[in-house]
Amino acid sequence: MAHGPFDEVTGGRGDAEQSVLVIGGGLAGIVAAARLAESGWRVTLLEARRSLGGRAFSFIDRESERELDNGQHVFVGACRNLTEFLERIGARGLWHLQPRLNVDIYDRAGHGGKLYGVGGPAPVHLLAAFITYRHLGLGDKVRAVRGVIAAMRADRSTPDMETTSFYDWLRAHGQSERCIYNLWNVIIEGTLNDNIQDVSAAMGLMITQDGLLKGRREINIGYPKAPLAQALGTPSKVHLHNLGVRTLLGCPVRAIEADASGSVQYVEAGNHQVFAADAYVSAVPFWILPGLIPEDLAGKEPFSSLTGLQSSPIVNVHLEYDRPVMDREFCYFLDNPLQWVFNDSLIRSSNQSHVGQSLTVSISAAWDQIDLPRPDLMKSIAAEMRAAFPKARDAQLLKSTVVKQRNATFRCTPGAQRFRPGPVTASPNLFLAGEWTDTGWPSTMEGAIISGYNAAAEVVSRFGSAADTGEKNSVRPMV
Numbered sequence: 001m002a003h004g005p006f007d008e009v010t011g012g013r014g015d016a017e018q019s020v021l022v023i024g025g026g027l028a029g030i031v032a033a034a035r036l037a038e039s040g041w042r043v044t045l046l047e048a049r050r051s052l053g054g055r056a057f058s059f060i061d062r063e064s065e066r067e068l069d070n071g072q073h074v075f076v077g078a079c080r081n082l083t084e085f086l087e088r089i090g091a092r093g094l095w096h097l098q099p100r101l102n103v104d105i106y107d108r109a110g111h112g113g114k115l116y117g118v119g120g121p122a123p124v125h126l127l128a129a130f131i132t133y134r135h136l137g138l139g140d141k142v143r144a145v146r147g148v149i150a151a152m153r154a155d156r157s158t159p160d161m162e163t164t165s166f167y168d169w170l171r172a173h174g175q176s177e178r179c180i181y182n183l184w185n186v187i188i189e190g191t192l193n194d195n196i197q198d199v200s201a202a203m204g205l206m207i208t209q210d211g212l213l214k215g216r217r218e219i220n221i222g223y224p225k226a227p228l229a230q231a232l233g234t235p236s237k238v239h240l241h242n243l244g245v246r247t248l249l250g251c252p253v254r255a256i257e258a259d260a261s262g263s264v265q266y267v268e269a270g271n272h273q274v275f276a277a278d279a280y281v282s283a284v285p286f287w288i289l290p291g292l293i294p295e296d297l298a299g300k301e302p303f304s305s306l307t308g309l310q311s312s313p314i315v316n317v318h319l320e321y322d323r324p325v326m327d328r329e330f331c332y333f334l335d336n337p338l339q340w341v342f343n344d345s346l347i348r349s350s351n352q353s354h355v356g357q358s359l360t361v362s363i364s365a366a367w368d369q370i371d372l373p374r375p376d377l378m379k380s381i382a383a384e385m386r387a388a389f390p391k392a393r394d395a396q397l398l399k400s401t402v403v404k405q406r407n408a409t410f411r412c413t414p415g416a417q418r419f420r421p422g423p424v425t426a427s428p429n430l431f432l433a434g435e436w437t438d439t440g441w442p443s444t445m446e447g448a449i450i451s452g453y454n455a456a457a458e459v460v461s462r463f464g465s466a467a468d469t470g471e472k473n474s475v476r477p478m479v
């Protein structure tokens with residue numbers, strides 16, 4: 001193994017017989033590396049950036065001098081692998097999960113409604129939340145209950161569910177426009193980062209069945225109480241170090257070289273450093289991988305299908321006011337570009353703003369905002385804030401930062417599922433991880449973790465566990 005001008009986190013586990021190289025230090029790569037190290041492999045992880053965490057990261061904003069997330073990250077109780085992983089890396093205490101669902105939702109006229117989880121077994125908890133929801137009239141409440149029952153009974157694995165949009169499925173099951181936009185879209189827009197007309201019925205039903213209907217706890221919303229580098233990246237780095245993983249940061253892979261049979265021989269990283277191993281796990285985004293592999297391999301499945309995947313943007317606007325303007329942890333705005341507003345001053349355990357209040361506006365499916373010049377975007381967001389929060393009308397906006405993430409998540413459009421490969425490739429020793437692989441989940445931290453487990457399981461299944469546990473199941477995700 002080569003040495004280079006990288007931030008090397010550990011000397012690694014030099015004694016294990018079999019070696020694996022993991023490319024990409026987002027959640028998928030971190031989990032794959034950790035699982036393989038636990039299975040006795042000698043693991044090296046190469047990450048292009050100077051920090052771990054991938055698309056879930058924070059940075060010091062020069063303008064505001066605050067540590068800001070690239071985007072507000074939220075999870076739900078159904079994310080069992082994420083919760084377990086956070087426990088494992090000692091970071092669970094840095095993430096809050098509501099004891100029961102509690103979301104305030106406002107319409108354009110300023111009327112408030114609430115999605116509130118009540119007691120009782122599933123699906124009673126959800127039906128009750130829908131029935132008490134004030135942004136639906138009586139007729140729409142009845143329709144919503146019928147929609148929930150239809151969703152419970154639906155078989156989302158049939159081929160037509162993958163090619164139909166969730167919007168069309170909801171319409172076909174008696175849901176009115178008001179039901180769809182005041183209720184279903186509140187859940188879908190953020191979780192799938194897309195317009196409800198553009199997501200598959202299969203994925204919409206997955207969110208409903210596994211996220212909303214499985215149990216009372218699954219629907220509860222959680223968020224990090226610290227910036228993502230502290231809540232995820234740094235604890236992951238320490239965890240990998242403790243497992244003996246050699247982590248090289250600031251080490252972008254330029255090429256994955258294979259022989260005529262497609263077997264990977266080595267990878268070339270920045271500064272022409274060469275790394276060789278028995279097995280390789282790619283955990284880079286789908287739009288980067290084809291540029292790293294040899295042309296003839298890129299022409300074969302599953303790599304050739306990756307051009308079918310698309311991504312959708314998220315824009316976050318961080319605001320600092322001279323006084324409190326919002327009293328809740330977070331809330332959602334119907335039919336409003338603000339969408340979700342999070343009260344950082346309240347939900348962050350180390351309140352960074354000593355005076356005033358720090359808020360984050362999180363805009364999913366942000367096609368209308370992603371190309372707007374920042375000053376224009378800021379102006380319109382500030383105006384929407386004044387309209388939505390009466391206290392913002394007198395408050396002074398001290399600082400603001402726009403963070404645009406064009407390729408935030410992959411899209412679950414109708415038919416996109418066929419482009420999501422499993423961990424196995426045309427190469428005998430190259431395996432795939434990444435939230436965009438076939439995990440059953442949308443583009444989420446949970447999906448990334450499952451993909452890391454799937455890739456590690458496949459490596460162990462193909463080559464055997466270096467510690468010879470032979471326990472394929474020990475590296476499987478929880479489902």
Ligand SMILES: Cc1cc2nc3c(=O)[nH]c(=O)nc-3n(C[C@H](O)[C@H](O)[C@H](O)COP(=O)(O)OP(=O)(O)OC[C@H]3O[C@@H](n4cnc5c(N)ncnc54)[C@H](O)[C@@H]3O)c2cc1C
Binds near residue numbers: 254283407448
């Ligand atoms: C703004 C935003 C908000 C989000 N909100 C949520 C949310 O609320 N809830 C949720 O669950 N998910 C959310 N997500 C999605 C979630 O962050 C991702 O699904 C998840 O982090 C993807 O993890 P990954 O490891 O599969 O990929 P990535 O995180 O993209 O990791 C890939 C890694 O590979 C590295 N890399 C790339 N090229 C190379 C190379 N050539 N050599 C070496 N390394 C390389 C990258 O630097 C990166 O670290 C959000 C994402 C964004 C951007």
